[in-house]
Amino acid sequence: VKILSEEKPLSGKKVLITAGPTREAIDPVRYISNHSSGKMGYSIAKVAKRLGAEVCLISGPTCLEVPYFIDSYIRVESAKDMFEAVLEKYREYDILIMCAAVADYTPTQSSQEKIKKTQDKLVLELSKTPDILDFLGHNKQPGQIVVGFAAETQNIVDNAYEKLLKKEADVIVANDARRAMGSDENQVYLIFKDKPTVVIEGKKEEVAKELLKRVCELLEK
């Protein structure tokens, strides 16, 4: 993405981004997770930096290189860790972009020792994790913009709009989970409360750039 010749619309702004999956421990050697690669969130972090922002990236485990040129990078493991890291940071940021594929459930108890295969059937009890986006939507500081993602496999726009209302996000970036996860490209719908939906398609860096430009427009109001 060539941004060299352009101005830096995010200069003076602070952007907090979550990215990647989380891992929920079952025992010391096993976990529950999902197919998120982290590429979308890392692209947003890089592009936000190039557009002039001060950037903090809170990331679950990914295979991606740490973007050394951003301002702060926090590596987390579980949904609970990610929530704690966000809680510590979010107040100082202007734009909060919750791109991570946070696990919705975590083992109620994770075993201290490796679970042995002594039983024919094993039942795992899971408990809901804290919803970070929902917390931010309901606790945002004046002027803060909260951007959520929605990974859907059906009724993409309708389901995502419901998430926007429920979590009080300013924008929801909706995508087809099966198409987006792991890929270098993405097609997303930017869904606002009372503005027409915008469709963006392209490489994840291009999507990131267009998304950040649209979010910038919201900041000015």
Ligand code: CTP
């Ligand atoms: N999210 C979050 N904390 C969670 C779960 C999700 O902050 N514990 C955020 C994601 O980062 C994303 C948004 O909520 O920005 C939507 O995630 P998604 O999985 O699409 O929706 P859920 O609300 O978790 O609902 P469901 O998985 O049932 O569709």
Ligand code: CA
């Ligand atoms: Ca979910």
